[in-house]
Amino acid sequence: MLATVSSATLLGVEGCAIRVEVHVGNGLPGFSIVGLPDATCREARDRVRAAVVSSGFKWPQHRITVNLAPTSVRKAGSGMDLPIAVGVLGADGQLDPSLCDGIAFFGELGLDGSLRRLAGTLPLVGAAREPAVVVPVACAAEASLLGGTRVLAAVSLRNVVLAIAGQDQWSRVPGAAPATEQDPGEDLADVRGQPVGRLAVEVAAAGGHHLLLVGPPGAGKTMLARRIPGILPPLTRAEALDVTRVHSAAGLELPPGALVLRPPFRVPHHSASMVSLIGGGTTQIRPGELSCSSHGVLFLDELGEFSSSVLDALRQPLEDGAVVVCRARHSVRLPAQCLLVAAMNPCPCGGDGSPAGCRCSEAARARYASKVSGPLLDRFDLRVAVDPPDVSDLVAPDPAATETSATVAARVARARGRAAARGVRCNAAIPGRRLDELAAIDGASRRLLEHRLRQGRLSARGMHRVRRVARTLADLAGEEGAVAEEHVLAALALRSEPFAPSRGVA
Amino acid sequence: MRREPASAAGRRDDEAAAVALCGLPGIGPVSLGRLLSEAGGPAAAWEAVRSGNLGRPGNPRPGIVPWAVAAARIDPWTRWEAAVAGGIGVTWVGRPDYPSRLALDPLPPPVLFWRGHLEVLDRRCVAVIGTRRCTPGGRRLAWELGRDLAEAGMCVVSGLALGIDGHAHLGACTAGPRGATVGVAASGVDVPYPRRHAALWQRVVERGAVISETAPGGPAQRWRFPARNRVIAGSSELVVVVESHSGGGSLLTVEAALERGIEVRAVPGPVHSSASEGTNQLLFEGAGPVRSAADVLDAMGEVRATGRRRPPPSPPPERPASPPGDPARGSRDRSAQRGSGPPPAGQPRSSRRDAVGPAGQGEDPRAARVLAAVGWEPTSLNRVVARVGLPIAVVVAVLEQLAALGSVAEERGWWQRLR
Structure with a gap:
């Protein structure tokens, strides 16, 4: 039979x-x-x-x-x-x-x-x-x-x-996702005295710009990164289904109600292998951490400790928003639309990396910086130095400088809405050829950027990234039209060169 | 072979032999000095080495080429001609052109190579040294000391390294025609090290000399640096340490200077600054403090012709080259653009005094606030923004204006007040 x-x-x-x-x-x-x-x-x-x-x-x-x-x-x-x-x-x-x-x-x-x-x-x-x-x-x-x-x-x-055969009852299917708000995580109001860091996470969340936080141990890099999912807008139903599909396929635990409503936040340890991060496997291709953090945040703490081949493998998927994993028998396409947030120390000595506070030799610092390849470093639209706050900020914080996640999330949602109205997923995804149309800048901004280019303080590619970030800053400020100079200045400040070598003379 | 007057031919023989002797494997100042004194001159020493009469002291270890064998492979004349073609001079202890102060040193360089004008070493010499990993403030002071000391007729001696050394040289190079500067190299005088400083070497050669006891073409080996430091100390009457980490290489120069009874002075720095740990320790141990070139000149007993005890506090308005406060980013023309370029449009010239005034009563009250927030130690943008309490774009705009005026400097995202 x-x-x-x-x-x-x-x-x-x-x-x-x-x-x-x-x-x-x-x-x-x-x-x-x-x-x-x-x-x-x-x-x-x-x-x-x-x-x-x-x-x-x-x-x-x-x-x-x-x-x-x-x-x-x-x-x-x-x-x-x-x-x-x-x-x-x-x-x-x-x-x-x-x-x-x-x-x-x-x-x-x-x-x-x-x-x-x-x-x-x-x-x-x-x-x-x-x-x-x-x-x-x-x-x-x-x-x-x-x-x-x-x-x-x-x-x-x-x-x-x-x-x-009709001789027994099926079990009751649990009701659809109880729309209870899942734990939003830690609140941004806990962060004291980090104006640049706060702005950086807000811009990262609003524009989907990859973010590199550089600072000494204990400066609050992880604290800032953990608060990003809390200010990202909740997932739309389609995004939630996408995320749930990946998490389900990866065998991750799903929240009660099965639908993942909050943007995922994944923190792989720096010993992660390439397959675990990108996805792969021999008999069954399992999505990696990159795909699991799709529509959310992939946080790579101690970026310099990751193997450099693993980090460089992230470059293309980050650019394309998807990764095609190929094996002899089959190839599969996995999503990779995540916000990459990375943190690392400025140098190996544990100091704050400032010219006065770092004990590393030039060679030691260069070696440390070389762990992150230039092309990967270039993918970070936002590179900010984070240092421990002044003591006075810890004991007597300025209440005006400590907005809650809810306030920031509202601004982020508005900015994202503006980007969506322009027809792009987020500002970080504005194609280079449409920059003049979608992220026009005013005359003063143009002169400023030209000045920086001539000084050699900005590369042509860096300029595009700065313009996207400036667009996001203008969106956050609720300004339409050409991006004003102040936003370009701030965008330039949010893209520092934490690993620049000491300068020679003449 | 060469028909020359006997004395000239003898001098050439000696010079060629001196070049060749320095090319022997593993030869250092001690063994070279002994060779020269035992043989009585470079030519005689070279003959003795070639014939095997003088060699390495003690039993050479297996695997080490005996000097007689190594000498057979060296042609003194080709080396000498190459050196002459490269504009490199050679002298040795006992020759009249050998720098007089170094000749009295307990361990002078037995053979000294030089490019430029060796005679500037017979002027009053002061060493301005410090760490390669310096702060913008230290870099600026090194530049000012170099300029003002050279302006006062001193010869500024330093080690041609990145950081303090390079900026001391650079300052001296920008001074008037009376100024001179001598760079003591660890590599051969024709091997710029660090290579980023190749242009600086050329300027030092033009305004003074680059000297070295390493044979031309020789690399900067590790052991050469402490040896070079003793030459810096030995050529100077006074050693000024601008910034030094604790255990830094400049402290070896200090040690060599103290052994020789040469006075050491140090520039005080913030107690939290790692780059001032070594200098602050020197001050604690009793070294005299240096705040400006005037303090150095006082210590050397110089009375300035103008009768003014202190040089003007701020640099002259027309600065010929990239001032140290302004970050020179990699290449020369970039630094020139940044340093000596006109201030950004819309920046009135008069605001210069206002923006930098100590009390900060300027047209732009924000400039004073930002300046106060930056402070004299390297400060992160994060902290400046937190202290000022203005939007980041405003703070950055003010900082850029202040940097264009030379009031603050930025390095790797760290801002520091310069005046």
Whole structure:
């Protein structure tokens, strides 16, 4: 007897529909799975057999062949345990195979027949072409995010088989995301006496400009960076689905209600490998931290300690907003639209990097600075020095200088709205050729930039980046039209050269 | 072979031999000095080395080329001719043109190479030295000391290094025709080190001399620097340390000077500044303080012809080259543009005095506030903005104006008040 059951497998952050064909025929009793299963998928044999028996069904004493079609796609993970089990029961006649038509099955089986959570439910359900899906109850909320598909939640294999036949109830699908505000994180009001740092994070959030914070240990670099998600606008539904899809595929824990509503904030340790950051893997391509922080913040603390090859691999995805990971059998496109925020010390001695406070030799400082390649450094539109605040700012802060995240977030949202009205995702993404149209500058600003170019204090490429930042500053100030000189000055100040070598004379 | 008057031919033989002797592997001032004194002159010493009569003291270790073998590979004449073609002079202890003060040194450079005008070393010499990692303020003071001391007729001796040394030379080069400056190099006099200072070397050669005990073409080996420092000390009557980290190389020069009984003076700096740790320690230990060139001249017993005890506090309006306060970014024409370019449009000339007045009663009250917030130590923009309490764009605009006037200087995002 033959039975065919629908399911899907993960390719990167997308699902790929799979037909599970099960044949139970004469021959020596045996059970084989063909169609490029990976190790976890092949182990389904033992899990399925035990689960079927534990659930009170009969294991057919025949030759069982499972084919996963299309056979050219590598199948990964344990999500096909349930469709295989249902297929075996259908092919053996313990379940009417026609009842499975129009239903896709997903779920990992325990040896006792219970259904377990699986990674990537959202993209898998998205790939299923059937009007209904059966998923473990733990994934039901996630599966119902897309809408349009009827979600049938089950707790065990027996529950599935009986409910299909109408002899049991499906489990209740948890209601759609309770729209409770998820923890916004720390508040910007806690930051004392960092006017430049505060402005930098605000501009970074408003314009999507990558930010490099340079300062001695304890200056508050991490403190500032952690507050960026709090001032980013909440994700739109489409963005939230994108982020949830990636997080789900990466196997990250999803918030209650399954939908990620706050911009993600990811902090990989500096020992991260290239694959863990960019995405990849041998049998299954898992999205890396870069993709997991899409629409949010990727924070690289101690930037200088990351391996330089890993850092340089970030350059192209940051520019393109996506990364195409290629392996011999397949290639997948992963999202990479994140805001890169990095922090590092100015030099290895632990001083504040000032000409008076640093004990490093010129060579030691140059060596330290060379850990971050010039092209990567160039990707940071904002490079600011952060130093510990004056003591007076800590004990008696100026209340006017400590805005809350909510105030700043409102300005950021308005600025983002202005950028969107211009038809760009964010100001950092304004193409160079449209700068004159979208980020025009007035005569004084033009003279200022020309002066800096002539002095050699600004490169042509740097000028473009400064103009985008200036546009964001004008947006934050609520000014339309040509960007005024003050914003260009501020943009120039937010792009310092913290690693410039000491100067010779003449 | 060469038909010359006997004395001239003998001198050439000696010069060629001196060049060749310095090219022997591993030869330092001590062994070279002993060779010369034992043989009685460079030509005789070279003959003795070649014939194997004089060699390395003690048993040469295996793997080390004996001097006799090394000498066989050296042609003194090609080396001498190359040196002459490069405008390099050579002299040695005992020759009349050897600098008189160095000749009295306990460990003088046995053979001295020079480019420029060696005789300026016989003037009153004062060493202005300090760290390579200096603050904008220290850099500016070094430049002022170099200029004012040279203006007073002194020869400013320093080490041609980045930072304080280079700016002392540069200041001396910008002084009037009476000024002179001598750079003591650790590498050969034709091997500019650091290479960024190649142009400075040329200017020092024109306004004085670059001297070295390293043979022409020789690299700046590590051990050469402390040896060079003793030559700086030995050529000077007084050593002024502008800025030094604790344990910095300038303190080796100080040590050499104190061993020789040469007076050392230091420029006081902020107690929190790492670049002034060494100098403040010297002051604590009893070195005399230096606030300006006048203090140095006083210490040297110079009375200025004008009768004025102090030179004018601010530099003359027409400054010939990039002043140290203004960051010279990498290349020469950039620094020239930044340093001597006209102030930005809309900046009235009269505001100069106002903006820099100590009390700060200027037309622009913001300038005074910003100046006060910057202070005399390197201060981050972050802190300046926090102290002033104005928008960052305003603060930056004022800072740029002040920098164009030379009141503040910026380095790697750190601002410091200069006057």
